[in-house]
Amino acid sequence: MEVGWVIHPAFGGKGYATQAASAILGTAFGSLGAHRVFARVDTQNHASVRLCAQLGMRREAYLVENDRNGNRWGSEYIYAILQQE
Numbered sequence: 001m002e003v004g005w006v007i008h009p010a011f012g013g014k015g016y017a018t019q020a021a022s023a024i025l026g027t028a029f030g031s032l033g034a035h036r037v038f039a040r041v042d043t044q045n046h047a048s049v050r051l052c053a054q055l056g057m058r059r060e061a062y063l064v065e066n067d068r069n070g071n072r073w074g075s076e077y078i079y080a081i082l083q084q085e
């Protein structure tokens with residue numbers, strides 16, 4: 001399963017996204033029966049990179065300029081975590 005997140009800027013920087021994403025991982029690995037959950041993150045998106053690390057997700061890939069992001073080529077990290085982790 002793939003996970004992604006957007007939080008209203010007025011409520012950023014308070015830990016809500018981490019708490020919500022952690023609950024979503026719990027549901028994915030629990031009642032939804034996921035084996036593996038991954039996230040694709042622009043390498044410049046430092047808040048999202050910190051969130052992945054906070055969730056215990058492993059950085060597994062660095063895709064160089066694989067994604068058109070407005071008028072620039074963006075690079076991505078792929079983070080993942082397994083059910084047993």
Ligand SMILES: CC(C)(COP(=O)(O)OP(=O)(O)OC[C@H]1O[C@@H](n2cnc3c(N)ncnc32)[C@H](O)[C@@H]1OP(=O)(O)O)[C@@H](O)C(=O)NCCC(=O)NCCS
Pocket residue numbers: 004005006007008011012013014015016017018019040041042045047048050051
């Ligand atoms: C990515 C995104 C969801 C991260 O949101 P966020 O507000 O940074 O994450 P949290 O709500 O978990 O807040 C974490 C921050 O709150 C701080 N914090 C403050 N009080 C806290 C508390 N009581 N408990 C936990 N953390 C707290 C943490 O220290 C952390 O700060 P840091 O990032 O400077 O280390 C958000 O930036 C966003 O919506 N971005 C736009 C959409 C986007 O880019 N999505 C990702 C596409 S891949």
